Amino acid sequence: MEENIRTLLDTARKDIAVARDDSKILEQIRVRYLGRKGELAQFFKDLPKAPPDRRPDIGKLLNEVKIELEQQISEALDRAGAQQNRPKTPFDVTVPGRKPLVGRLHPITQTMLEISRIFHRLGFETVEGPEVELDYYNFEALNIPKDHPARDMQDTFYVSEDIVLRTHTSPIQVRVMEKRQPPIRIIAPGKTYRRDSDVTHTPMFHQVEGLMVGDNISFGDLKGILTIFVHQMFGQNIGLRFRPSFFPFTEPSAEVDIQCVICGGSGCRVCSQTGWLEILGSGMVDPEVFKMVGYDPEVVTGFAFGMGIERIAMLKYGIDDLRLFFENDLRFLRQF
């Protein structure tokens, strides 16, 4: 009996191979071997006639054969089904996709958003102010009186004797402090203007200003917040240093340099061989500025910072010509 069962398995295997995934023939094969009145069913029916000591083995064999045939036929049927669906001409999966048209945000906008997001996570709020600004807010209230050499640091566009195109986003600091009481934690992004036009200057550019004022805000806190910013913007491993500098509205003042992102600090053309890149100015808010807005510098302290967006975008994207930002050539814009 075992012999006959094995013969049946061989024959069935051959039949399945010969059927070549034709679903109709496969169906016939299934009926012939596995059907209720099929050949395998006959063996099951005859099982009680087998000698009792052989029965468990034969039963086991029958079950194995049944499972194998079921599986083979089912796989062949699957293949048959797949074949049936086959297109008359081959389907070319390499044809280009029908891409939805997608535009790009200007790299300045993208950089601005990235900077803003970092500070938003640190609890800073975005505030804006006028681009055509009173001399008072742009200079006087920031401890830059008329006839002060610090005015030379920023070549100014004048609209009238008292009105300028803001030369930095710092006037927003003053406007906010005039209206609110500490604690203050703001950033102020926007367009700024200086009367300067050459390879490294455009008469309009963008800055982000920051201000944090409260009880016992220290120079160490300034270092802390700006270190977080630099690490999130340029990478956790980037080196940075705080270097003494001068701004009329902060004291002490610090420029923040990062390790050159081009050469890694070994010195190259971009960093003028110094290994460092200046990326932002900062400092503790000068007591004179607090006095101008009616804060008591004995009671509150704070820090402010400002950075040029174009500069950061240039470093981030490796852009070597500032003027490209405002030409708005599509071949440029589409790269970001």
Next chain:
Amino acid sequence: MIVTVKWLRDFVDLRLSVEELIDRLTMVGLEVDAVHERFAHLEGVITARVELVRKHPNADRLRLCEVTDGSRRYQIVCGAPNVREGVIAPLALAGVTLPGGVTLREARVRGELSEGMLCSQKELGLGEDADGIWLLPQDTPIGAPLADALGGTDTILDVSITPNRADCLSILGIAREVAAICNSPLRYPSIALEETGPTIDSLASVTVENPAGCPRYAARLIQGVTIGPSPQWLSKRLEAVGVRSINNIVDITNYVLMEMGQPLHAFDFDRLAGHRIVVRSAQENERFTTLDGVERTLFDDTLLICDGQGPVAIAGIMGGLDSEISSDTRRVLIESAYFQPQSIRRSSKKLGLRTESSYRFERGVDPEGVIRALDRAAQLMMEVGGGEPATGRIDVYPNPIVMPTLALRVDRTNRFLGTDFKSSEMAGALRSIEMQVDDSDPQALRVNPPAFRQDVVREVDLTEEIARLLGYDRVPVSYPKSSGISAPQDPHLRMREEVRALLQGFGLNELVTYSFISRQALSKLRLPSDDPRLHPVEIMNPISDEQAVMRTSLIPGLIETAQHNLDHRNEDLKLFELSRVFIPSGEKPLPDEHYHLAGVMAGKRYSYPLYGGEEEVDYTDVKGVVEQTMDLFHLDGEMRYRTENVPPYMDPWRSASISYNGEIIGAVGQVHPEVEKAFDLKKKLLIFELDFDQVFARKRHHPMYKPLPKFPSVVRDMAIVVDESVPVQEPLDLILSQHEHLLEAIEVFDVYRSAQFGEGKKSIGYRLVYRALDRSLTDEEVNSIHTQMVKKVLNTYDASLR
């Protein structure tokens, strides 16, 4: 400020390498912008004497020279007209690379060997003189490196000095910082002056009529000087810091200026009428010729130095032609003064005249250093020009400038910085830069800054000095206590971000163009003369006419950007800008700054030719963008696109104004043909413009939920043939105006033109969706309503059913 390392070493023992020096200076706030080795490029160029000059056998204009370096002779072919036997000149030997980039080799010139090259100043990159070889002074030792003859190699640093640090505008000032860094003493130049002449008061007088403008005026007189060229040490030092040598006396004034930061002026005493100096303010429109030969018109706040007759110098800025030191000057009056910084700055600015002198006075020189510099100059002038000084000096200083005594609270300073510095450390730092510190109370130091630190007047100024000298890197990083409450988000800003993202998703690229434009560009927009956009905020001092006024519209920038791109063969344009325009407001001092949104489209709709992307964009594309953008604001009022009120820069036949609840908020369509012509556009542009702020003001916060319908809708189409003059919107509006509560929606599904409708006719298909919220509608019910609708439309528009 240019400093040389050699000069610094006069005053301080430099125990640092150049690299360390640069780093340490930078880290105390004196950023080194550039550094170079002087004469590093002259390696291999030596001094040599021309021994013999012969004609070149094969060239009329060339000479064959025998040149010696004292031990060896070289044959050099030379074409310079000034080569003569006996002259000493720079000789560049084979292997030297000249600044022009040429590397010299031994070569045959027209058949004759030339072992090197006799050089001109220009060929060595040391001057403009290219007329012949550089004839060096006859006492120049030969066979030495040229660099040595020129004063030797040196390291030149360009140190960037912030406006508060007037004290560092001198070699001595920077040496003081170096001394503090190195913890080594600063050596002031020793001044020993033997006064042998008559007293100065018997020879000269000084009257200061304006002590506010000139708080201190000091002078010395030297008689019997001989004007001549400066000795080498003097001219070379000045050259090293970029100052041209003029004559011994003038050079000394410049030398002391560089060394001590005190500008001096030397007058020819015999050309000072009445042998007196009067310091007074100019009269308005008074005229004066400065020593650069320019006649200048002065202002009533210009401070003048006058003699008995009239002006001889603009105080602190520039001297005059008449009293200048000349070759026959015998008596020199040296002026050393402290002028009021603001006054010098104002005058310098008004006159458009900046000098090394005004640069320092306007930042504030050392009122106490005035005398030291005066004596130093007198001593050096005698060294280089002979003569003898009159006894004593004039020093008009009626109200001495007193530096304040400042209290420094050690605790507060540490809290402010976030540090843990000891009182003694703080005191040490301050003393290292010559501040006097009384530490009898170690918690409250009493500090007297020196007079040259006029920027140090408050406790916080001392805090800064301590921080920078002890090192910013010693301030530990800390984090402010957070309230844990994040700030609210500005809804306007958020909406701008959303609109930008949406337009980006529609395939538009964002522009950032200049806020200032040309008046001419505005005038191309065909605006009526009373349009506020034609009256922009003007910039008083624009860089160019192209950027002379603040934009009142985004359109010119948009068109010009489109044009730039078309010129560069970027032909398929989808661009937008969301930014501010500036409209002067009558009463307020500052203009109104509104956000506008504008966009432009041109060229192909879809730039993949593979998918039928050859079709050009049209009105419906740009209008579609506008409609979808408006959807973001969830407006619930009435949006209308009309041919009325189209802005003058748009084609009235192919554009629409956009209104919301009757108020104009923008426009969409084509650029007006005349505007196209004015901007020289090569392509039809479709544009849109929205007053973003106005739209935003009408924004609803968010949509309100409506329950999903429980019963099916019934759809009925209506295809009518009407006159072309009927806009598709009108019948639609008519149907809506019936307020049929079972009508849920209506849309245009087809616009079709065919000869069979007759001339000037078109067919419009409307799809109407009917639904009741509480039941399924029956056909009869819908049919009766729909028939009514059709009848109404047919009657109103004289239409027929298709």
